[in-house]
Amino acid sequence: SQQGEEDPQALSIQEGENATMNCSYKTSINNLQWYRQNSGRGLVHLILIRSNEREKHSGRLRVTLDTSKKSSSLLITASRAADTASYFCATDVNNRLAFGKGNQVVVIP
Amino acid sequence: EAQVTQNPRYLITVTGKKLTVTCSQNMNHEYMSWYRQDPGLGLRQIYYSMNVEVTDKGDVPEGYKVSRKEKRNFPLILESPSPNQTSLYFCASSNRVRNTEAFFGQGTRLTVV
Numbered sequence: 001s002q003q004g005e006e007d008p009q010a011l012s013i014q015e016g017e018n019a020t021m022n023c024s025y026k027t028s029i030n031n032l033q034w035y036r037q038n039s040g041r042g043l044v045h046l047i048l049i050r051s052n053e054r055e056k057h058s059g060r061l062r063v064t065l066d067t068s069k070k071s072s073s074l075l076i077t078a079s080r081a082a083d084t085a086s087y088f089c090a091t092d093v094n095n096r097l098a099f100g101k102g103n104q105v106v107v108i109p
Numbered sequence: 110e111a112q113v114t115q116n117p118r119y120l121i122t123v124t125g126k127k128l129t130v131t132c133s134q135n136m137n138h139e140y141m142s143w144y145r146q147d148p149g150l151g152l153r154q155i156y157y158s159m160n161v162e163v164t165d166k167g168d169v170p171e172g173y174k175v176s177r178k179e180k181r182n183f184p185l186i187l188e189s190p191s192p193n194q195t196s197l198y199f200c201a202s203s204n205r206v207r208n209t210e211a212f213f214g215q216g217t218r219l220t221v222v
Contacts, residue, residue: 045210
């Protein structure tokens with residue numbers, strides 16, 4: 001069954017703006033991960049946040065995790081055209097990685 | 110270079126003709142899995158393997174088989190493909206002991222006519 005669910009499903013922003021995506025999940029998790037996919041290619045890991053962490057940064061990425069609300073957010077700051085992609089959250093539960101349906105982000109130059 | 114390699118990248122086949130999609134990783138990962146990606150449905154796990162000779166069903170295993178005879182290889186077998194198995198398939202591997210990120214292959218776009 002699907003675990004992570006991203007919101008919003010599609011986002012269109014101007015270059016330089018920030019993009020925020022949310023993900024909700026249903027069960028307890030070991031960690032939550034975010035991935036990027038460019039146009040039907042393989043997914044690339046962006047960041048992993050463990051269940052005992054609340055916030056994590058990696059370059060222009062900021063991820064938060066609220067286990068009480070079973071939700072996470074991914075913030076991309078100062079977006080670039082190259083950030084145009086689909087973004088997926090994935091929850092690590094019982095030795096399985098379950099993905100949400102993904103967010104399509106379009107950054108307009 | 111650390112990578113997951115899938116072959117073929119593209120495949121068009123006819124209903125009922127057995128096919129195998131290969132997957133190989135060079136990172137000595139214990140965990141490997143197969144996903145299919147369909148529009149509006151995201152990625153759904155087909156099968157996964159926690160180590161050699163250990164495989165388990167994912168969310169959508171019907172119509173698929175896998176084997177894990179060696180650590181590096183995890184082939185996906187479609188014994189009798191049907192049009193509803195037309196999809197984009199991804200193989201992934203990870204080091205489960207350290208609970209780290211998954212590495213994905215570049216995908217296999219399969220069309221069954």
